[in-house]
Amino acid sequence: MGAGHGHRLHFHGHSPVHRAPAHVKVLTLLGFMLVVVATPREAYAVLAAEAAVLLGVVLLSRVPLTYLLPRMVVELPFVVFAVLMPFISHGPRTEVLGITVSEPGLVAGVALLIKGSIGVLGALTLAATTEPQDLLRGLQRLRMPELLVQIMGFMIRYLDVVTAELGRMMTALRSRGCDPRSPRHWPVLARSLGALFIRSYERGERVHLAMLSRGYDGKLP
Incomplete structure (x- = not known):
């Protein structure tokens, strides 16, 4: 994989x-x-x-x-x-x-x-x-469960995507006068992280549906 x-x-x-x-x-x-x-x-x-x-x-x-x-x-x-x-x-x-x-x-x-x-x-x-x-x-050769290997693979694949999205969100917050390091703005930061989690979850759902539509049966080619 x-x-x-x-x-x-x-x-x-x-x-x-x-x-x-x-x-x-x-x-x-x-x-x-x-x-x-x-x-x-x-x-x-x-x-x-x-x-x-x-x-x-x-x-x-x-x-x-x-x-x-x-x-x-x-x-x-x-x-x-x-x-x-x-x-x-x-x-x-x-x-x-x-x-x-x-x-x-x-x-x-x-x-x-x-x-x-x-x-x-x-x-x-x-x-x-x-x-x-x-x-x-290597993990596959060690007989680690295939599902765990796939999860790790997608985590590595999309880590940069999520990190880049977080960076854009931080830039947008700073442009509106929000300082993520200030405790006064932590509630705003918490809501932003919640929104990022929801976006990531929805992206995962879309990727999974796309995989199913292409014949995914639990194993990747």
């Missing part, structure tokens, strides 16, 4: 990581993350070794860290939660830089931050070295 042209997360290259089969990369990342998750929180040396392995793969892929690191902003909610854990957790207290924090919370927060960063960087590396259509074919 195709997914159109390359996605914005993909970094064009010809490294061994780029050339590796998509299903192998997916299985490798899944197995690696299972090992990372199973690593005890206090095993910092093991976590450091796992991070070093991942950085080695990134270097082998020749994807610049300057390309990957800005995209790790998606990890921000985990970072905020990890920072708060030493302050909201119970248990024995310890002092760090003159601040009293929960020792179990500190250990858990550091482990969450390290493991989360490894997971996000690993996923970004997979996305940067694998074309979307190759990733979908």
